[in-house]
Amino acid sequence: xxxxxxxxxxxxxxxxxxxxxxxxxxxxxxxxxxxxxxxxxxxxxxxxxxxxxxxxxxxxxxxxxxxxxxxxxxxxxxxxxxxxxxxxxxxxxxxxxxxxxxxxxxxxxxxxxxxxxxxxxxxxxxxxxxxxxxxxxxxxxxxxxxxxxxxxxxxxxxxxxxxxxxxxxxxxxxxxxxxxxxxxxxxxxxxxxxxxxxxxxxxx
Numbered sequence: 001x002x003x004x005x006x007x008x009x010x011x012x013x014x015x016x017x018x019x020x021x022x023x024x025x026x027x028x029x030x031x032x033x034x035x036x037x038x039x040x041x042x043x044x045x046x047x048x049x050x051x052x053x054x055x056x057x058x059x060x061x062x063x064x065x066x067x068x069x070x071x072x073x074x075x076x077x078x079x080x081x082x083x084x085x086x087x088x089x090x091x092x093x094x095x096x097x098x099x100x101x102x103x104x105x106x107x108x109x110x111x112x113x114x115x116x117x118x119x120x121x122x123x124x125x126x127x128x129x130x131x132x133x134x135x136x137x138x139x140x141x142x143x144x145x146x147x148x149x150x151x152x153x154x155x156x157x158x159x160x161x162x163x164x165x166x167x168x169x170x171x172x173x174x175x176x177x178x179x180x181x182x183x184x185x186x187x188x189x190x191x192x193x194x195x196x197x198x199x200x201x202x203x204x
């Protein structure tokens with residue numbers, strides 16, 4: 001069963017003189033990752049999770065290849081994928097060269113069949129307030145951060161969120177502040193971004 005709650009219509013989309021209105025919005029209960037899906041699919045078929053993962057990886061590469069060649073790609077009952085391109089804004093098309101036009105993402109249009117499969121019962125969420133970052137003194141945030149680093153050697157944003165109750169954007173701001181203070185230093189990029197202690201952090 002999925003949960004929903006009501007949100008206020010943003011002021012920027014509210015017409016002049018229109019009363020405050022609410023609209024229903026699903027309350028997501030979590031995220032299912034690829035590994036969980038592969039294991040469940042393996043349990044429903046005669047294929048091993050590794051075999052399905054290999055086929056999925058090849059399918060992703062194949063779809064990407066066709067999108068890069070300008071095709072629409074229809075993938076079973078999921079729907080149709082198409083590439084997106086982008087360039088700087090110009091007043092005259094003669095002012096831009098092909099080298100400055102590049103692929104910038106993917107569009108996805110779900111099929112009618114796939115949309116119909118998204119069904120089930122809905123229930124009003126009992127949590128009637130938006131999530132907020134847990135408020136902790138900076139000293140306590142530092143203590144939990146450094147204790148974790150002492151035990152594990154490194155930390156990422158997700159783990160910092162779990163041990164402090166801070167939401168994503170606030171957690172990133174905390175970690176950047178601690179980097180600026182010289183307690184930790186960042187390593188890696190993107191999904192591999194993590195933080196380790198500095199010499200100054202070891203003195204704390």
